[in-house]
Amino acid sequence: MTFTIRPLDPARDAGLLHGWVTHPKAAFWRMRDARPEDVERVYTGIAADEHHDAFLGLHEGEPVFLMERYDPAHRELAGLYAARPGDVGMHFLVAPAETPVHGFTHAVITAVMRHLFEDPATRRVVVEPDVRNTAVHALNAAVGFVPEREIETPEKTALLSFCTRERFERAVGA
Known part of the structure; x- marks a missing residue:
């Protein structure tokens, strides 16, 4: 499966994202009650x-996922773990589908990780999903x-996990 990734345009894409982040499957995104203008503001x-940074992932020209990349030393995880040079934080959200496609979300996270590791400065990807989000843990x-430990953030109890370039390449056979 081939994806393209482009920078998110908040004014143009907020309406689309609103439908995604308020969908019941996006409960862990914590924006279920957001209005379109709230999404645009965020x-x-x-x-x-x-x-x-935020990006849209497209499949065959259609937006199908949202990806965020952040510096964990300055955002989201600042002060909650010892950030290393080359650490990159990541969030992703797959658009709700009327007819789910087996393996699609796995293909999306693989594309997200490839995109992040295209930057030679990225040494390790850091995530902090809600501990209850067992689907994303899998x-x-x-x-x-590899999970390291649970941490408390202002919004949730999170499972702090790391993936090095080498672990990613082994996992996906790159």
Whole structure:
């Protein structure tokens, strides 16, 4: 499966994202009650932040996932673990589908990880999913993430996990 990834345009893409982040399957995204203008405001803030970026992933020209990349030493995980040079934080959200395609979400996270590791400065990807999100824990493990420990963030109890370039390549046979 081939994906292209482009920078998110908050003004243009907020309406689309609103449908994704308020969908019941996006409960762990914590935006279920957001209004379209709330979504635009959040992503306008991310676009202006030197330590955080958002992207749309497309399959056959259609937007199918959201990806965020952030510097964990400055955002989200700042002060919650000892960040190393080359650490990159990541979030991803697959658009809700009327007819799910087996293996699609695995293909998305694989594409996200490949995109992050295209930058030679990226040495390790860091994630902090909610401890209750067992589906994403399984996906993370499938692409090489290793859980380190539970941490408390302002929003949740999270499972701090790491994936090095080498673990990712072994996991996906790259």
